[in-house]
Amino acid sequence: MATTGKQLFTTLTPDGTLTVAIEDVSFPDPTGNQVLVKMEAAPINPSDLAILVGAADIENASFSEGKFVANMPEPFNKGSKARHGLKLPAGNEGAGTVVAVGDSDKAKALMGQRVACVPGNAYSQYCIADAGSCLPLGDHSAEDGASAFVNPMTALGFAENAKMDGQNAILHTVGASNLGQMLTRICQEDGLGLVNIVRKDDQAELLKKMGSTHVVNSAGDDFMAQLRAAIEATGAFYGFDPIGGGKAVDTAFKAMEQVAVSRMTEYSRYGSTQPKRMFIYGRLDTGMTMLSPSYGFGWTLSGWLLFPFLQSAGGETVARMRKRVLDNLTTTFASHYKARVNLEEMLTKDAVTDYRAMKTGEKYLVTPWS
Amino acid sequence: MATTGKQLFTTLTPDGTLTVAIEDVSFPDPTGNQVLVKMEAAPINPSDLAILVGAADIENASFSEGKFVANMPEPFNKGSKARHGLKLPAGNEGAGTVVAVGDSDKAKALMGQRVACVPGNAYSQYCIADAGSCLPLGDHSAEDGASAFVNPMTALGFAENAKMDGQNAILHTVGASNLGQMLTRICQEDGLGLVNIVRKDDQAELLKKMGSTHVVNSAGDDFMAQLRAAIEATGAFYGFDPIGGGKAVDTAFKAMEQVAVSRMTEYSRYGSTQPKRMFIYGRLDTGMTMLSPSYGFGWTLSGWLLFPFLQSAGGETVARMRKRVLDNLTTTFASHYKARVNLEEMLTKDAVTDYRAMKTGEKYLVTPWS
Numbered sequence: 001m002a003t004t005g006k007q008l009f010t011t012l013t014p015d016g017t018l019t020v021a022i023e024d025v026s027f028p029d030p031t032g033n034q035v036l037v038k039m040e041a042a043p044i045n046p047s048d049l050a051i052l053v054g055a056a057d058i059e060n061a062s063f064s065e066g067k068f069v070a071n072m073p074e075p076f077n078k079g080s081k082a083r084h085g086l087k088l089p090a091g092n093e094g095a096g097t098v099v100a101v102g103d104s105d106k107a108k109a110l111m112g113q114r115v116a117c118v119p120g121n122a123y124s125q126y127c128i129a130d131a132g133s134c135l136p137l138g139d140h141s142a143e144d145g146a147s148a149f150v151n152p153m154t155a156l157g158f159a160e161n162a163k164m165d166g167q168n169a170i171l172h173t174v175g176a177s178n179l180g181q182m183l184t185r186i187c188q189e190d191g192l193g194l195v196n197i198v199r200k201d202d203q204a205e206l207l208k209k210m211g212s213t214h215v216v217n218s219a220g221d222d223f224m225a226q227l228r229a230a231i232e233a234t235g236a237f238y239g240f241d242p243i244g245g246g247k248a249v250d251t252a253f254k255a256m257e258q259v260a261v262s263r264m265t266e267y268s269r270y271g272s273t274q275p276k277r278m279f280i281y282g283r284l285d286t287g288m289t290m291l292s293p294s295y296g297f298g299w300t301l302s303g304w305l306l307f308p309f310l311q312s313a314g315g316e317t318v319a320r321m322r323k324r325v326l327d328n329l330t331t332t333f334a335s336h337y338k339a340r341v342n343l344e345e346m347l348t349k350d351a352v353t354d355y356r357a358m359k360t361g362e363k364y365l366v367t368p369w370s
Numbered sequence: 371m372a373t374t375g376k377q378l379f380t381t382l383t384p385d386g387t388l389t390v391a392i393e394d395v396s397f398p399d400p401t402g403n404q405v406l407v408k409m410e411a412a413p414i415n416p417s418d419l420a421i422l423v424g425a426a427d428i429e430n431a432s433f434s435e436g437k438f439v440a441n442m443p444e445p446f447n448k449g450s451k452a453r454h455g456l457k458l459p460a461g462n463e464g465a466g467t468v469v470a471v472g473d474s475d476k477a478k479a480l481m482g483q484r485v486a487c488v489p490g491n492a493y494s495q496y497c498i499a500d501a502g503s504c505l506p507l508g509d510h511s512a513e514d515g516a517s518a519f520v521n522p523m524t525a526l527g528f529a530e531n532a533k534m535d536g537q538n539a540i541l542h543t544v545g546a547s548n549l550g551q552m553l554t555r556i557c558q559e560d561g562l563g564l565v566n567i568v569r570k571d572d573q574a575e576l577l578k579k580m581g582s583t584h585v586v587n588s589a590g591d592d593f594m595a596q597l598r599a600a601i602e603a604t605g606a607f608y609g610f611d612p613i614g615g616g617k618a619v620d621t622a623f624k625a626m627e628q629v630a631v632s633r634m635t636e637y638s639r640y641g642s643t644q645p646k647r648m649f650i651y652g653r654l655d656t657g658m659t660m661l662s663p664s665y666g667f668g669w670t671l672s673g674w675l676l677f678p679f680l681q682s683a684g685g686e687t688v689a690r691m692r693k694r695v696l697d698n699l700t701t702t703f704a705s706h707y708k709a710r711v712n713l714e715e716m717l718t719k720d721a722v723t724d725y726r727a728m729k730t731g732e733k734y735l736v737t738p739w740s
Contacts, residue, residue, distance in 0.1 A: 051639045079664050083637050244663055267453050269421045270675055283663045291659035293614055294449050297650070297673025305640055305667040 002026040003036060003100070005125030006066075006343050006368065007089060010052055014084045016077035018056045022066035022343045027126045032102040035110050035131050040142035042094030042122035043335065044346070044355050044364040045150050046242065046282055052090045052123075053356050054080065055286060058349065066344045068352065076286070091122030091366070095137060095145035099126075107131040114140070116148035123343060125368045135322055140329055146365060147178075147335040150306065152325040154281065155182040155333075157309050158240050159190055160317060165277070169193025171231065171239030171256075173248045174284070175215060176203035176360050178335055184212045185332045193234030197227070197252075203360060218251075227255040228262075237274055240304065242282030247290050249278045249301060257295035271296015279304035284358060337365040372396040373406060373470070375495030376436075376713050376738065377459060380422055384454045386447035388426045392436035392713045397496045402472040405480050405501050410512035412464030412492035413705065414716070414725050414734040415520050416612065416652055422460045422493075423726050424450065425656060428719065436714045438722065446656070461492030461736070465507060465515035469496075477501040484510070486518035493713060495738045505692055510699055516735060517548075517705035520676065522695040524651065525552040525703075527679050528610050529560055530687060535647070539563025541601065541609030541626075543618045544654070545585060546573035546730050548705055554582045555702045563604030567597070567622075573730060588621075597625040598632075608647045610674065615655030619648045619671060620662050627665035641666015649674035654728060707735040 005027065010020045030036045044052070054076055061070030072080065095116045101107040115134040119127035137145040162170050170187065174180050175196025187194040188211060196215045198204050207215045214230040216223065231237070237256050241248050253276050260274035276295065281304040291301070310318050325333050338361070341351055346366050355364040375397065380390045400406045414422070424446055431440035442450065465486045471477040485504040489497035507515040532540050540557060544550055545566025554577060557564040566585045568574050577585045584600040586593065601607070607626050611618050623646050630644035646665065651674040661671070680688050695703050708731070711721055716736050725734040 082631055083639070086637055088637070088639075261452055267456055267458070269453070269458075270677075273678060280667070286663050289661035289663075291661070293653045293656050293659075297675040298678065300670060300672040302670040303667030307640075308643060308668065 002028055003126055007121060007124035007126075008091070008343055008346075009087050010090050011085075011087045012072055012077070012080055012083055016072040016074070018054070018070045018072045020052065020068055020347060022347065027128060030100050030102040030107065030128055033104045033107050033131045034102045034128050035098045035107050035115075035134060036100035037096040037115060037117055037119070037127045037129050037134075038099045039094050039096040039122060039124055039127055039368050041096070041146035042091045042366045042368070043147045043150075043337070044366060045092060045147075046284060046358050047150060048090055048092055049356060049358065050283070051083075051088060053352060058352050058356060061349070063347070063349050066347055068347050068349070089121030089124065091124065092120060093118045093147065093149040094122035094127070094366075095142040095148065096127070097142075098134070102131070104131065110134055110136065113137075114142060114145065116145040118149050123346070123366055123368070125343075135326060137326075137329075143337075143365065144329055148325055148329060148333070151179045151182055151335060152333040153310065153321060154306050155179050155186055156321045156324065157306060157313075158183060159186050159192060160313060160321065161304075161309060162192065162238055164313075165238065167238040169195070169234040169236035169238070171195040171197070171236040171252055173197045173239065173241040173243055173252060174360075175207055175212070176200075177242070178361070178363060179242070181207070181210065182333055184210050189332065193236055195227070195230040195234055195236045195239070224251075224255060224258075227251070228259050231255055231259045238277045240279045240281055242280075243285045244280045244283040245285030245287030245289055248285075249280065249289060250291050252278055253295045253299050254292070257299075268296075271298060273298055275300070278302075281305070335363065336361065338362040340365045340367050340370065342366070342370045343368050372398055373496055377491060377494035377496075378461070378713055378716075379457050380460050381455075381457045382442055382447070382450055382453055386442040386444070388424070388440045388442045390422065390438055390717060392717065397498060400470050400472040400477065400498055403474045403477050403501045404472045404498050405468045405477050405485075405504060406470035407466040407485060407487055407489070407497045407499050407504075408469045409464050409466035409492060409494055409497055409738050411466070411516035412461045412736045412738070413517045413520075413707070414736060415462060415517075416654060416728050417520060418460055418462055419726060419728065420653065421453075421458060423722060428722050428726060431719070433717070433719050436717055438717050438719070459491030459494065461494065462490060463488045463517065463519040464492035464497070464736075465512040465518065466497070467512075468504070472501070474501065480504055480506065483507075484512060484515065486515040488519050493716070493736055493738070495713075505696060507696075507699075513707075513735065514699055518695055518699060518703070521549045521552055521705060522703040523680070523691060524676050525549050525556055526691045526694065527676060527683075528553060529556050529562060530683060530691065531674075531679060532562065532608055534683075535608065537608040539565070539604040539606035539608070541565040541567070541606040541622055543567045543609065543611040543613055543622060544730075545577055545582070546570075547612070548731070548733055549612070551577070551580065552703055554580050559702065563606055565597070565600040565604055565606045565609070594621075594625060594628075597621070598629050601625055601629045602632075607644055610649045610651055612650075612652030613655045614650045614653040615657030615659055617660050618655075619650065620660055622648055623665045623669050624662070627669075641668060643668055645670070648672075651675070705733065706731065708732040710735045710737050710740065712736070712740045713738050
């Protein structure tokens, strides 16, 4: 008995035509370890936007009920060659109620429960999810649990990764984001130093009110001096950046190196021997990452993704991280939403334009049955 | 009884005035583990040029006997702030004969021997060197041994590092350089795959004559296709780049990712899970390193320097590497020189202009007593 419901699909054709539309689909009965989740809430995270809208020309797109068609400009269209012609679902994560289960014990145990899940097609009325990756939410609402995975596990992942690498402090280039606020609370709880970079005074105020001691405003005249002082005080030669393009990473490396050089007693043409480590975990800026030759050779920059990290961290660590998220879902790991939209509403021009801007503290929640 | 001789010094003042001059200095008697080496030959490596000339305006410099004064343009002058006002020696490595020794057994054992050494002031008639870092050259000439350290140990270091990281193949962005030719021979001897990128047909010919099987000319119309094919054939998702600025690393990552994606059966918005690793070990191009957002998050880029690598590799590995260099000094690790200049000749306009261009296969050798 297949279940029928609405689901969002996004398709890019080789000529650069992006079609995002709601369709009626039928969901198969779950088998084995699978469960069928009636989705109640799913956030629109920056990591969802790349596939959902990307760099499409929304201003000149054509909108109709539950659908829009937009042009994907070059070089972004060519850069997405691998998805040309594929009809793809969207929505990494969400929460809902398990309404059908496969025949494994793990799956059966979830029948009727509200769970958070990571199905990859969360912008949908139903999703098939793996029982092992579902987090039972107990008495929490679907809205409480909708963002229980991506941001909480990523922020926790930063802290875990730093500890694995023997670090006592972290630098974060977008301190006031939803994820940045979680990271601020995590670092406080774990006694890790944290340098929070923000772009505005109100963001700095927000973080300071949360008790963040090293908040640096990149719009300030004395930004580099402040950044150096914060790195000096915390020892944060290790950081995470979701911007990707431009000079966010370069600036962090520069400040780290300047702190390290100021501690050297002898000049070296090769710069300091202080290892400097940055990770790019997002692409809020899809421009080129620019690295200047001004911090020697003692630096490493990597891409960072949640799933490969969890895989390398191992099951025991992941289970511990998930328990911590669940135990603190409405405190440390709370997410806030600016607006709630159903599947049709999320494809209107106003909504797309607004959530694609990815403004700090203005996250959207998709509620597919509202 | 101090020994007197000529030595090169390079000084940059805060106003951007670079003075490079030969001076008469007196060298102290060696103590303990030190030896005094009468230098006979020292190469001008790219790694020496940064401190020797850097980006100075040679065209409009003023030249006199054993001296030139040039302007260091911005932002390079400001970028060299840490050396402002310091009078620095130059020349990483060279070879000569030990003419005086400290009282340790290690030092005494070297008396009268011809050695290769890494004193940091090799553009000099005498150098104080640590006995432990001297490589006795036996019957080899000083010219044979002058470049026994930087290029041989760096090329060997790449192979060692690749093996430590479980790699079977290396990509090198400047295949036809002196170091690239050494790497080609090392990879052949060790059974490591090697992708050599060159810029010219004659460089490609040179490497092919040496038996290099995967030589790709970046000036060719089908460069990316050829590069992908070479990566596919060798499995080289791990490479070294001495250019630094521009898109050399970006191009390598792109080609690696395209090979990895072509092997995937399912599309992923995050790119392939194939780890891609590049190291920047030089700055032939002092412009910005540009990284495009077109190869997912499964990549890591680091600076690479010989001394930190040797330190992390440990004494046993370093001893094995040094023995291999000495055993194959005129074959695998042979260096060739375009010109021989004494200390005064190396500071003429023609010479500086020529060696600063760092043309492939046109290395200079400084012979301070000629």
